[in-house]
Amino acid sequence: MARYAPGETEKKWQSAWNEAGTFLASADPAKEKYYVLEMFPYPSGRIHMGHVRNYTLGDVVARTKKARGFSVLHPIGWDAFGMPAENAAMASGGHPKDWTYKNIEDMKRQLKPLGFSWDWTREFATCDPDYYGQQQAMFIDMLDKGLIYRKNAVVNWDPVDMTVLANEQVIDGKGWRSGAAVERKELTQWFFKISEMAGDLLDSLDDLEGWPEKVRLMQANWIGKSQGLEFGFETLNAPKGFERIDCYTTRPDTLMGAGFVGISPDHPLAKALEAQDPDMAAFLAQCRKGGTTEEAIETAEKLGRDTGIRVKHPLNPDWELPVWVANFILMDYGTGAIFGCSAHDQRDFEFATKYDLPIIPVFEPIEGSEGLSAAYSPLKSETVRYIRGFAGAQVQTGEDGVAAAIAACEDKGFGTGVTKFRLRDWGLSRQRYWGCPIPVVHCADCGVVPESKDNLPIRLPDDVSFDVPGNPLDRHPTWRNCSCPKCGAQALRETDTMDTFVDSSWYYSRFTCAGADTPTTDETRYWMNVDQYIGGIEHAILHLLYSRFFARAMNDTGHLPDTAREPFNALFTQGMVTHAIYKTTGTDGRAVYHYPEDVDQREDGAFLKSDGSKVDVIPSAKMSKSKNNVVDPMNIIQEFGADTARWFVLSDSPPERDVEWTAAGAEAASKFLARVWRIANDIAEGADGDAKADQDLLKATHKAIDEITKSIDSFAFNKALAKLYEQANTLQKTKASNAARREAMKLTAQLMAPMVPHIGEDIWALMGGDGFVVDAPWPVVDPAMLVEDVVTLPIQINGKRRAEISVPKDMPKEEIEKLVLAQDNVLRALDGGQPKKLIVVPGRIVNVVI
């Protein structure tokens, strides 16, 4: 018998599929279509196990749907713009373009041997001028439609390198290269009006039934709809133009507990004071230190400064409140001003305690009372007793209190109930080279003018250098020069490029018509929506929310049909592939990471092979190049073949959960495939058996078809594989006739083929199957084969299993009861008495309560 040799046969089948055009998608109107898409990769140059897992999941879906008769679209491309290409150019010379396209070629060479059923004719990279030119065309349409505008926004500014930093380039508040303390600086930037669609993006989540509940919940919280009161505080001694400070609160019921008014360091009033008060300017400078992330702002020490300005309490003109600047108030949310109710908000409480501001309780618990060591902030749904309420009942829920307060304030004419969202507009400007140029020009006479579509694509210039920090487009000698599309005068190009999230917000629709001279075409109507989208949970909010917005914006500008406003019908979020990290501390105090092969694992810990020093082991960490804990799938493929790698990433762990890479697992997968190969060859060699066992084998096989089909449909691939292990055991042990074994093996090959397609083809051919197994229709379950005549019923006594009986499937309840009460263990437990209760769940279980 020939040994299973994946190295040869895998290549053979891949060429055969390729020649037959097996995976070319065609918009066949006679067939139902199915569009399966995995999140496209960033071309880092090396594939990793996370890729193998992601694409294997999608491949199983694509191949199964094909077998079920769908016209399948399963494309792949490259998310090719972004910072790493520029970083590489800075670190080792070269050009981001060359680096990127070379990486794409390298990764393709690594991915092709895995045998994924992609239609490579639709491949593109987002850095292809053909792709980003169409993106520029849509930008112009969206600008025209009022979906894009400019405003000031803060960025991380490195004062030494004189450049904008990404959040990940800010480490502990310092620039990653210069080490300088990062400042928050305002720049004029381009924005998508995503907040205008906040309500729709929120409400539509309810209809996304194919999405995980957790993702919908995360997006809902991110959008953050709130009902509250917007009202003004009348100021007493503020600079001109600030006679009123507008405030937004979601807890107007606590207005009588106001201890102070707080404004953001970026509030216009704070800026006005900054100009005239050096102390205030110094304080604001301190507030602006550090990065721009919400995390950095929320975890920073709470800082405040009294402005000296006083306001009148709207419910009592004699009551004056101080106005403070506080570093934890965000200008982007609400109006950038709040009133502090220190008794019922933990953050305000800490602030008031620190700066000795009043803490005035508004309500208290129905029973007992809270001490003053913390704010009392129960859920709004909880009923409380108001002691300083001004609207509604004395005892009511927070919700009712808020509603009554809004109504009362509207009555008194000093505020309005409003709905607000936490979601901010999407800033798309990047002060970087390697991105899609924003197609607008700045004209001295006409102002900001969109480029003419005839001039698209606006290409990135190739002659740039990265030896100095900053945006090479800014300092390019000629690229900026252009003529105004409106008046023809000399003008300057915009040098900001687009956020790479824009690129990934519509690539799914470009796959439907890659290469077309408009962003989308009629074929887009056939293929959209994506029926199954698969990718990492880390994209739960930003990428997926931006894509949902962009599909709406494309629809509003005529680039997608109304039915594609929600682009992804179903979403599956896979877990990460993890591996232990081995870490020591270097002489400079920084962490040093070691490759697994450089570490000795012993009973008393882990040690470096080189010098024997103790290594810290961090288990189950995300695989990341910088942590040296990446397992290269190419080694597995070379040693065991693609099917083994595919089988391994599908086995054991459920796909939504993180999976820890282990070398032993890959070996086990390889052994299993070799075993199935041997069983198939045994059958092919024709040893006959006993036809009496045929029925049992076919029954087991149909049960496997049923369970595996259901498991694949519910993304429980680990369970499908467990069933295939059982089926292999059954096939190995059965004494059935050769004809029956051949039939069962053929069906098993079909069931395995979506996961391990190469060995699937091999066995299919060996069993005399027609054509490719990849083209064979999915096996159909014979329901008659699933029927069991006798069922085993466990008997519980007080909820603990104590015995079991076998009964015919349809035995009436009364007879089961009789049998149970005559059972030895039950008689012993009853000790002559009667059961309190006898619960019979037909076909399931019996519980005797004594």
Add this chain to the structure above:
RNA sequence: GCGGGCAUGGCGGAAUGGUAGACGCAAGGGACUUAAACUCCCUCGAACUUAGUUCGUGCGGGUUCGACUCCCGCUGCCCGCACCA
């Protein structure tokens, strides 16, 4: 800090509120072999008075005839936090 998720043998995991540990890995024992590898067979949650009994699904409560599963409160870890992709 805020939002979301996860937690079951030595390990990965299985279990419409109904026999906890399917299936696999590792380990141990045996067969085959001159020997080894491969392969095949058996055992495998813990404790005890071992044909049995008791305990056992991160911790503490609760609902139920019955809870890994539902509810409340914790702990630990993971993801995201708007310029990483």
